[in-house]
Amino acid sequence: MANPVLIGQYVETHSIIHRLDPRTKLISLFIFMLSLIWLNTGISYIVASLFVVMIVGITRIPVVIFWRGLIPLVVILLFTFVYNMLFTEGSIIWSWGWLHITIEGLENGVRLVWRIILLVILAAILTLTTKPLTLAYGLEKLMYPLGKLNVPIEQFSLMIVIAIRFIPTILEELERILLAQKARGYDITTLRLPQRVLAYIPILVPLLFMIVQRAEHLSDAIDARAYGKGKGRTSYRQLQWQSIDYIVMIIAILIALGLLLLNIMKI
Incomplete structure (x- = not known):
């Protein structure tokens, strides 16, 4: 894969993640991404990072692909870090004119950059392990109840x-x-x-x-x-929930609850 962009690519490695139902990936991804919003302590960031690293290893996709895909985001990550470092109020450790670097600014910059990297890698895992048509079919199935309200779910997905x-x-x-x-x-x-x-x-x-x-x-x-x-189109491949899909979603929920507990306890 010569293209450095992570999101939008697909790499076939025949891993367990590849074989999961697209609905399982979408639901689990949404749950875990939502839990990343709660990250507030160092331990919670470490736990979330280890979980993401574990998923990357299970996909069997070379780490260099993820590393190369993060390079185009360097400018955005640097801007996010510098902005928070200079414009966050707190204990000043360096100043020059109207520019101030605070301890709180450094902490917020590191946390936001860390969080963005985790979110990008998770979104990339979804597209790297799911074919576009399969992803569209999974989205359509998840939004099926909205079809009863005359929402064009097929076109939307x-x-x-x-x-x-x-x-x-x-x-x-x-x-x-x-x-x-x-x-x-x-x-x-x-x-x-x-x-x-x-x-x-x-x-x-x-x-x-x-x-x-x-x-x-x-x-x-x-x-x-x-x-x-x-509207009303059928698919050659019918999606069916397997036992592994339920296990993955339970794990995602447990991880999300664990991260929430860590932040509530301020660990």
């Missing part, structure tokens, strides 16, 4: 999956444009940072053109398969 899948597609198109420019002797990576930022502006036009073209091709493919609104 397909729209979400296509949006997720388009993330690496957009970056692939951007890389093609950059390679085409490099082949013509214009390498953006050799420019200084301010010039490099300005050099990306003219690229937006061909990039948007290619994205619209890809969207049109996708729309034609959907129409050619007579997908329509997706």
Whole structure:
């Protein structure tokens, strides 16, 4: 997988996580992500991190893929850390003019960056271990009660999956444009940072053109398969709950309750 983006990719390794029902992954992911909001103590962060590392190991996906996928987020993570470090009130340990670094700011910066990394890895595990169509089918089944209220759940689930899948597609198109420019002797990576930022502006036009073209091709493919609104369509593969699915969801609930207990007890 050459694309550095985690979310939107799929890697087949025949692990237990791959074989789980997509509904199990979605429910467990939602429960565990919700529990990450409660993280407030060092022990809770360590427990959550160990659990995420364990899941990554079970997926059998090379760790280098996750590491490479976090590289594009370095700027966002640095900005989050620096912003909290400089603009959080508390015990000042360094100051220069109106800039102040506080102990509370350092703690908040580390916690938020840590939390973002865990959330991104969890979201990546979902897409790395679930095929787009299977994920869409699982979403559709989970939202089935909303269909009774005339909510277009089939279109909604397909729209979400296509949006997720388009993330690496957009970056692939951007890389093609950059390679085409490099082949013509214009390498953006050799420019200084301010010039490099300005050099990306003219690229937006061909990039948007290619994205619209890809969207049109996708729309034609959907129409050619007579997908329509997706209402009443059947699936070749029927989803069925297995014992392992119940076990995984119970584990996710127990972990979430454990993290909540750790934060309540301030451990």
